[in-house]
Amino acid sequence: MSTHTAFPAEFAAKYKAAGYWQDKPLTDILFDQAAANPEQIAIIDASQVPAQQFSYLQLAEQVDKLAAFFSQQGLQAQDTAIVQLPNGQLFYTIYFALLKIGVLPVNALFNHNKKELDNYLEQLKPKLVIYSNAHKLFQTTEYLDQVKQNYQDTICFNDQELQQYLTQDSEFSLAKKAVLNPDAVAFYQLSGGSTGTPKLIPRTHNDYFYSVRQSIEVCQWSSATRYLLTLPAAHNFSLSSPGALGVFMAGGTLVIASDPSPTSCFPLIEKYQVNWTALVPPALLLWLDAAKRQRNKLANLQYIQVGGAKLNPNVAERVEPELGITLQQVFGMAEGLVNYTRLDDDEWTRLNTQGKPMSDLDEVKIVDVNGAEVGTGEVGLLTTRGPYTFRGYYNAPSANQQAFDQDGFYCSGDLVKQTASGHLIVVGREKEQINRGGEKIDAQEIENELLSHPDVQNVALISIDDALLGEKSCAIIVSRSDLLTPVAIRKYLRVQGVADYKIPDQIKFVDELPLTAVGKIDKRTLRLRCL
Ligand code: OOB
Numbered sequence: 001m002s003t004h005t006a007f008p009a010e011f012a013a014k015y016k017a018a019g020y021w022q023d024k025p026l027t028d029i030l031f032d033q034a035a036a037n038p039e040q041i042a043i044i045d046a047s048q049v050p051a052q053q054f055s056y057l058q059l060a061e062q063v064d065k066l067a068a069f070f071s072q073q074g075l076q077a078q079d080t081a082i083v084q085l086p087n088g089q090l091f092y093t094i095y096f097a098l099l100k101i102g103v104l105p106v107n108a109l110f111n112h113n114k115k116e117l118d119n120y121l122e123q124l125k126p127k128l129v130i131y132s133n134a135h136k137l138f139q140t141t142e143y144l145d146q147v148k149q150n151y152q153d154t155i156c157f158n159d160q161e162l163q164q165y166l167t168q169d170s171e172f173s174l175a176k177k178a179v180l181n182p183d184a185v186a187f188y189q190l191s192g193g194s195t196g197t198p199k200l201i202p203r204t205h206n207d208y209f210y211s212v213r214q215s216i217e218v219c220q221w222s223s224a225t226r227y228l229l230t231l232p233a234a235h236n237f238s239l240s241s242p243g244a245l246g247v248f249m250a251g252g253t254l255v256i257a258s259d260p261s262p263t264s265c266f267p268l269i270e271k272y273q274v275n276w277t278a279l280v281p282p283a284l285l286l287w288l289d290a291a292k293r294q295r296n297k298l299a300n301l302q303y304i305q306v307g308g309a310k311l312n313p314n315v316a317e318r319v320e321p322e323l324g325i326t327l328q329q330v331f332g333m334a335e336g337l338v339n340y341t342r343l344d345d346d347e348w349t350r351l352n353t354q355g356k357p358m359s360d361l362d363e364v365k366i367v368d369v370n371g372a373e374v375g376t377g378e379v380g381l382l383t384t385r386g387p388y389t390f391r392g393y394y395n396a397p398s399a400n401q402q403a404f405d406q407d408g409f410y411c412s413g414d415l416v417k418q419t420a421s422g423h424l425i426v427v428g429r430e431k432e433q434i435n436r437g438g439e440k441i442d443a444q445e446i447e448n449e450l451l452s453h454p455d456v457q458n459v460a461l462i463s464i465d466d467a468l469l470g471e472k473s474c475a476i477i478v479s480r481s482d483l484l485t486p487v488a489i490r491k492y493l494r495v496q497g498v499a500d501y502k503i504p505d506q507i508k509f510v511d512e513l514p515l516t517a518v519g520k521i522d523k524r525t526l527r528l529r530c531l
Pocket of ligand 1: 191237329426
């Protein structure tokens with residue numbers, strides 16, 4: 001059984017003929033730069049104290065050394081790996097090292113927990129797990145022992161072991177570069193999910209390479225770009241839109257912050273003359289607040305990207321006057337399509353739209369519930385296909401049937417309208433997902449978890465408005481016992497290994513849940529009741 005839905009041959013041919021797919025492996029992003037600009041600083045890792053710098057040559061050497069090490073451990077092309085690391089230089093070294101020998105990683109978010117890791121392990125049965133003792137799940141050996149027990153062919157390393165290996169002055173012979181098919185899967189991205197089970201998104205060398213190249217074109221990045229990483233490194237926004245890979249492709253410098261707070265970021269912007277960064281809307285609010293006192297620290301910053309969740313136009317309006325920085329809205333998805341407002345878009349467009357597709361070969365169809373296209377300015381469901389939008393989740397035929405129309409358009413679940421200029425405005429969403437300040441919660445996943453509690457008879461997880469995060473989650477529960485408390489519910493979810501950000505922010509008990517005419521839980525009514 002094939003577990004990967006490839007781009008149909010006629011589309012692949014079209015993207016190649018247009019010169020969009022160039023049949024290059026993703027690792028060329030780094031190695032081309034190391035050859036052309038070996039001395040240029042690729043990374044300033046300020047998540048470490050003191051900060052550490054790596055030139056392109058040094059980074060490439062580290063990648064080669066680690067690739068050789070992984071090969072010695074018996075890892076081979078087409079093996080898979082689960083990597084969960086905090087933001088730092090090592091994330092990129094490992095990413096490129098695995099890709100170089102053809103191992104396919106899935107980069108778990110650092111705030112993922114046992115539930116997510118269990119799921120990725122179960123789906124991929126990886127040969128390699130890379131974890132960090134800085135994560136609470138690995139502070140004791142319990143979980144690691146369980147992994148080793150259940151997956152006896154899997155080798156596990158923690159970040160410190162690999163870091164130590166890299167700092168040793170040892171001789172190594174270059175790993176044999178995998179002979180890569182550029183149309184093949186390079187790695188898996190993570191889906192925000194809306195169907196109850198986490199899903200993996202295969203991204204090919206060709207499609208991802210193109211998405212990075214087109215992103216730096218749209219954002220006009222160059223070797224003068226100094227980008228501050230604030231978001232999780234694994235996220236599609238900060239990896240490829242244009243993100244860290246965009247920095248490397250442009251030959252710029254990536255500055256890594258330990259977190260998105262103004263306290264961590266403002267001094268770095270000043271010290272390292274950062275001129276670009278990317279934020280989710282809640283972090284932007286904190287930055288606007290801090291800039292009232294420390295705007296001078298942001299003097300070098302020219303552009304600020306905001307995306308991952310809807311940016312309120314009232315907040316958008318404050319960015320340019322209060323920070324003195326041009327705003328770029330980014331509406332993307334790990335599945336592919338990324339929309340950017342252009343640097344020279346007029347002010348209304350920059351403040352009120354979430355951008356337009358980055359590629360002229362992106363096809364966007366906005367449809368009503370029957371699949372018929374709606375007119376310009378009318379709200380409908382966003383569906384899309386194009387040179388960097390995936391064609392199917394890993395090993396998930398029934399989910400794929402739901403997620404794609406018969407022409408291979410991916411149904412994103414977002415409700416949008418399009419302006420005459422082709423820009424998209426996100427007005428809502430149809431999918432069962434809560435967007436907690438950019439962090440996605442699959443409502444069904446948490447509902448299923450809650451339903452496994454013996455005292456929970458029925459439950460709905462809904463979004464509620466939040467001034468900082470945009471949305472928070474609220475679990476509305478029909479309990480079998482008068483003794484069930486919110487504290488007990490939260491504890492139960494924690495013990496199950498649910499990630500912290502997915503634990504309901506509010507928990508309410510009701511006698512019964514309202515139903516729609518077809519007998520589904522009426523979340524719209526619930527949401528109104530919670531206002
Ligand atoms: C990005 O990727 P994901 O996979 O975490 O989430 C995708 C979903 C979209 O379908 C949409 O519902 C929401 O996040 N979203 C936005 C948005 N950007 C993403 N909703 C409103 N306004 C925006 N600007 O979040 C992502 C991937 C690449 C670049 C940027 C964001």
